[in-house]
Amino acid sequence: MIICLGALVAPATLFSAAINFTNAPVAHDRQLTLGFVFTTNSDIEISSLGYYDEGQDGFLANHEVGIYDSNGQLLTSIVLNAGSGSYLDGLYRYRAITPITLLAERTFTIAATSGGFADGFAYGTSATISNFVVDPNITVAADASRFLYQDDDILRMPVDAFGHTIYGSEL
Numbered sequence: 001m002i003i004c005l006g007a008l009v010a011p012a013t014l015f016s017a018a019i020n021f022t023n024a025p026v027a028h029d030r031q032l033t034l035g036f037v038f039t040t041n042s043d044i045e046i047s048s049l050g051y052y053d054e055g056q057d058g059f060l061a062n063h064e065v066g067i068y069d070s071n072g073q074l075l076t077s078i079v080l081n082a083g084s085g086s087y088l089d090g091l092y093r094y095r096a097i098t099p100i101t102l103l104a105e106r107t108f109t110i111a112a113t114s115g116g117f118a119d120g121f122a123y124g125t126s127a128t129i130s131n132f133v134v135d136p137n138i139t140v141a142a143d144a145s146r147f148l149y150q151d152d153d154i155l156r157m158p159v160d161a162f163g164h165t166i167y168g169s170e171l
Contacts, residue, residue, distance in 0.1 A: 017050075017090060017170055018138055023130035024122040026054055031151065033158045034121060034167035035111030036144040040102050044137045047099045050092035051080050051112050052168030054120040058084030059093065061115025064155040065169055067102070068109045072157045075108075076100050082115075091122070092170045109146060112169040113153045121168040129165070140165060 018038075049065040059082045066077030078095045080086045086093035102108055114121055123145065126132055134140050145167045146158035 017092060018135045019133070019140065019166060019170060020090065021122075021129045021132045024124045024132075025128055026120040026122055028117045028120050029114060030149065031116045031153050032114045032147050032149045033111050033156045034114060034123075034145070034147040035109055035158055035169045036140060036166045037107060037109050037146060038144065039107050039139045039141075040104050040137065041139060042104045042137050043101055045099050045101050046076070046097065048087075048094045048096045049076070049078050049080075049110075050086075050089075050094035050170035052091055052120075052122045052170070053088060053093045054122075056088055056091065058082070059086075059115070060118035062153070063112050063115055063119070064153075065110070065112040066155050067100075068111065068157045070107045074155070074157075075102075077155055092168075094170070109157060110169045111146070111155060111158050113155050115153060123164050123167045125163070125165045132165070 051063040062082050063080045067075045076097050078097050086095050143163050145164035147160050148158040
């Protein structure tokens with residue numbers, strides 16, 4: 001997924017993606033939680049979370065999106081329901097959360113449930129993602145992606161790595 005993930009210091013009606021791109025490989029797979037690790041370069045306020053919408057036409061499955069701290073503690077999460085009811089901005093659908101502040105120079109993981117084979121998720125590296133841009137308030141390492149295969153669709157801290165930069169959550 002590109003999990004991909006919400007907004008940095010943005011009003012509820014305007015979302016500002018922490019990562020952006022114009023094109024990336026897309027995959028469909030069984031149920032998993034996927035996302036990426038990032039480090040904050042300054043204090044940032046998160047006011048929404050999002051998930052990649054492959055055709056920008058709505059989801060076929062629900063997707064739970066959350067942010068974990070470096071100890072694996074879930075700090076916040078939301079569910080983006082199937083359909084097109086969540087706010088679409090670019091390649092992601094978003095839903096507002098009660099704002100939280102992520103302190104500078106800390107490491108976090110944004111993660112989301114894939115919903116199984118129903119919805120595709122974006123993934124890749126700087127070589128396979130077109131026009132990949134990262135907000136200067138965060139750093140995303142080249143091998144930041146994380147995933148966790150599971151037999152259900154419950155959000156968990158993804159711990160396995162594959163060498164991609166991102167999977168489709170968004171903050």
